[in-house]
Amino acid sequence: MFQLDIDEASFAWHGDAAEARQRQKALAERVRLGDDFGPVNCVAGVDVGFEEGGAVTRAAAVLLKADTRQLIGQALVRQPTVMPYVPGLLSFRELPALIAALQQLDQRPDLVFVDGHGIAHPRRLGIAAHLGVATDLATIGVAKKVLCGRHEALAEMRGAQVPLLHRGERIGTVLRSKHRVRPLIVSPGHRLSHDTAVAQVLAFDGGYRLPEPTRLADRLASRRGPLPDSGSSR
Numbered sequence: 001m002f003q004l005d006i007d008e009a010s011f012a013w014h015g016d017a018a019e020a021r022q023r024q025k026a027l028a029e030r031v032r033l034g035d036d037f038g039p040v041n042c043v044a045g046v047d048v049g050f051e052e053g054g055a056v057t058r059a060a061a062v063l064l065k066a067d068t069r070q071l072i073g074q075a076l077v078r079q080p081t082v083m084p085y086v087p088g089l090l091s092f093r094e095l096p097a098l099i100a101a102l103q104q105l106d107q108r109p110d111l112v113f114v115d116g117h118g119i120a121h122p123r124r125l126g127i128a129a130h131l132g133v134a135t136d137l138a139t140i141g142v143a144k145k146v147l148c149g150r151h152e153a154l155a156e157m158r159g160a161q162v163p164l165l166h167r168g169e170r171i172g173t174v175l176r177s178k179h180r181v182r183p184l185i186v187s188p189g190h191r192l193s194h195d196t197a198v199a200q201v202l203a204f205d206g207g208y209r210l211p212e213p214t215r216l217a218d219r220l221a222s223r224r225g226p227l228p229d230s231g232s233s234r
Contacts, residue, residue: 045213132190
């Protein structure tokens with residue numbers, strides 16, 4: 001396992017939604033959107049789900065070699081859920097278990113694909129951005145639907161893309177990852193630009209709608225058991 005320098009105060013839940021929203025706005029100021037990461041040798045994918053009517057948070061993390069896409073590590077963590085569901089504050093609910101799963105991997109990832117939004121969030125702090133600020137990892141948000149903002153019509157072919165705009169600001173990209181399949185919402189989380197976030201999602205295409213890191217994380221979280229052919233598992 002590796003150790004992250006975690007800012008736990010950034011996602012601690014104090015039971016006050018208004019305070020958490022103000023904290024989101026302050027944390028969003030710490031997000032860095034320029035490309036600020038080194039060579040990508042291994043990448044992680046993370047996803048979070050819930051069990052027992054939401055009482056248990058289930059977080060999955062997978063680790064892949066960047067050049068071969070080989071699955072070399074995986075972790076599945078279950079923890080008591082720390083707070084109720086509050087719209088717009090999902091990251092406070094999910095980050096404790098998600099970070100615990102990440103830290104069970106054997107290597108520090110150079111890039112993390114997160115099933116959720118980066119800055120494509122009303123206060124510019126979706127779970128991928130929040131994770132990046134809390135850990136200083138380079139992160140990408142890959143979401144399945146728009147949370148806020150508007151965009152123009154999108155062509156049907158793979159690779160088609162249009163900016164997602166909110167209040168006159170580009171907050172992400174609507175990307176068709178597969179021909180005639182519903183698009184993804186790609187947004188930088190931390191230490192990446194918009195264009196690089198899109199390029200990385202396309203680079204890790206495995207022939208499915210989701211990029212391979214988040215597809216495998218989603219599969220691990222959904223099946224509640226280990227994936228085959230991994231170099232290590234926990």
